[in-house]
Amino acid sequence: MSRASFEELQRRLQEISDLGKTMSLLAWDQQVMMPRRGAAIRAEQLATVGRIAHEKFTSPEIGRLLDELRHFGEEHEYDSFEASLIRVVSRDWEKARRVPSDLRAEMSRSAALANPVWVDARKNNDFASFLPVLRKNLDLRKRYIDCFDVGDEPYDIVLDDFERDMKTAEVRQLFDYLKAHQAPLVKEVAARASDDGPATGEFPLGVQKQFELEVAHAFGFTEDAWRLDPTVHPFASGTGITDIRITTRYFLDNLDGLFAVMHEFGHGLYEHQIDPGLERSPLARGVSLGMHESQSRMWENLVGRSLPFWRHFFPRLQELFPTPLAGHDAERWYREVNTVEPSLIRVEADEATYNLHIILRFELEQAMLADEFPLEQLPEEWNRRVWDYLGIEVPTYALGNLISAQIWEKVVADLPGLYGEFEQGEFGSLRDWLREHLHRHGRKFTPAETLERVAGTSEIDPEPYVRYLREKLAGIYGIAATAA
């Protein structure tokens, strides 16, 4: 009887999963393929599919099945598919049923309609044309928050969607720690500018794509299960474990697009290495945004900005781009891709200042939700804080970076030959380690439980990242390898 109920639950969740992945395709296509004038009807399609998925998920029938299956779930091992599915879905259902389907649909529609407006506004540096759209989306977000009992801070509601169980106050605490321990490091670096000039000249776009694919293939990208396409704002997506879509963008005068590819590869690999037995269930996703970012930042920075990686790939890079890289060698290129230099654009920021952008957004989003300033002033508020932080007073790190370093210490301890493999252009051990310890679990466990399994502690700990960064910058800038 319980088995039959479980199968009925599973069947319903499969249908909802199919609708979710269908929305992923509608959204991927919108940003990568869709002709501009398709935007209005696409917003309706996203709203309709989103509404149906939400209606089906929040139906009382699902609640009844979950009630019926409580004991069935407890009878199974904690790690089993059955127990995990019932546990995770029960929590999802309790949250989702508080949100009316029409609000969900309106959120999908408005976000889809906002995208082309944002693309145009960004191109024309025209915040005014984006303002009404931003206001609409912010109002919807507030209505969403109103569906829940707000405890200490409204932002907790939003944060929980991305980082289950985490409180805004905890993030603030982590960021405060980082402010205290990060500032000295960056000050030390700032005092020692490198003598190297940067690579100058053009990196032809077609050749960039060729090199990106060579790196991606070495990482584990295969044509039969992955795509790489250009877009305005890089992201990773897909319609299933064996259909992963990553995107990047191209600049003629630098290789930022390559680092975006490695970043999005990390996201894609997480989804690609989930246990195929979880496919078509709500467990077939990364456990949280922080954990997802740990994977993207790992492949972008801990691998893609490491010296062993470039010992292998630099000769090929120089062969493909002889003009801008004349006079470079692997070591100099390694220093260049690790230059600490503030940028106004988050996705182009270097490893050390990236998180300034994150904390900036974190604080701005809280302020917007709390109506702390009129929305028209967003550019001024953004500018004020950008300059506060990018004046290099309080560099901080985002959760994903912190987690990536925690995991990395485990990886390196388990795989002593890892850097030697990178120098050979081999990344299979890393890929397999991540699948075994992290990826395959999908959303079976909470973020804290997942972190416990992969890093041996359930707490996000900022120390490994600070340590990693200090050691790396010590090698490049000659600062002390341990804090004074």
Added chain:
Amino acid sequence: MSRASFEELQRRLQEISDLGKTMSLLAWDQQVMMPRRGAAIRAEQLATVGRIAHEKFTSPEIGRLLDELRHFGEEHEYDSFEASLIRVVSRDWEKARRVPSDLRAEMSRSAALANPVWVDARKNNDFASFLPVLRKNLDLRKRYIDCFDVGDEPYDIVLDDFERDMKTAEVRQLFDYLKAHQAPLVKEVAARASDDGPATGEFPLGVQKQFELEVAHAFGFTEDAWRLDPTVHPFASGTGITDIRITTRYFLDNLDGLFAVMHEFGHGLYEHQIDPGLERSPLARGVSLGMHESQSRMWENLVGRSLPFWRHFFPRLQELFPTPLAGHDAERWYREVNTVEPSLIRVEADEATYNLHIILRFELEQAMLADEFPLEQLPEEWNRRVWDYLGIEVPTYALGNLISAQIWEKVVADLPGLYGEFEQGEFGSLRDWLREHLHRHGRKFTPAETLERVAGTSEIDPEPYVRYLREKLAGIYGIAATAA
């Protein structure tokens, strides 16, 4: 009260239309973009979205609303949106509710799973690997037919889905007429082989795409509402009136890909020029497959294989492909693209033998549904009939070709300057005429009613096509311009 019911019906149909267009995107992506290993989950996604759309459409609630709205519909003018929607949907609903949602879902899933198997089998010339998939799809088709009261012939049920109200016997009659009147024409041509040799040499693929886009833009393709992509088997699709996707394929030694682009452009233009007021309703589609094919064949043949068209475009073509077209001029190229020469592959067939393939399939499909031979023998049956027909005994024409010539006689009478415009590379008058007389109506009327409006008669008439072809071939091969 009736107005409120009508709005409720409309709202429900909008949701179903969004799901239908979402399926179009899932299918387009599958054939154009999807990595190979995405096939299995894509089949589930198509099945799920298809099942939900079918469940929503066949719900008793829609039947109740249609009942309630019978008088409301009759009170409105026949051509009005209200009357047309109620009329067309009532008939669709009566058909759809006979088909179980699970069968619909299984048909979507099986068709999607068949696609990659067909692509591989086709590449490897391996019918055996396709056989089980074909058998499964054929069985489902038979189960579908069993949902209806079969009158004279089972094939009528299938035909009605594509060509509402038409009977298999009527098609057979048209084809018989064509056999009687077409054979002499082709025999006459066969006796007079052209002295010209064909263009030989390579047509680089990138240059082909460039020329295709130049032609498509002259026809009315715009980047903001259309896409052109490569695929295995050319088709037209889209997610709405302002998001039209056409596809083609490329061969290094010929320009068949260009004619596929013009063909698919004709399909796309039909959907693109539907009255925007019909968007998100079941009326926002072409009225029938025959009418749709009339549009594709018109742009491919009546425009794209006409001498005025090539008077304008040949110089540019020669500039782009100087090697294979050395020694050609517009007239010789016009003769070459109108060469009558049997081919085994339908989409590569010339204008005169194309319909052999159609009648072959028409007869084979009837025989398969009636179990007239074991399915393993399909290649033999196909070969036997191919050689019967492509031995040039009974050339025939498909409905779309016949309709295209009927419409064309009206177009030319209304627009005496048409060919002069083609020679200037201008196609706006044709486009506008088609929108006004045909495209904008979408599915408001029956195929017969639609034909009446666009061609002045509700009957498909084979004479104009035979006349058109004889006149054209007279110019090229020197046969008599009127039948003896």
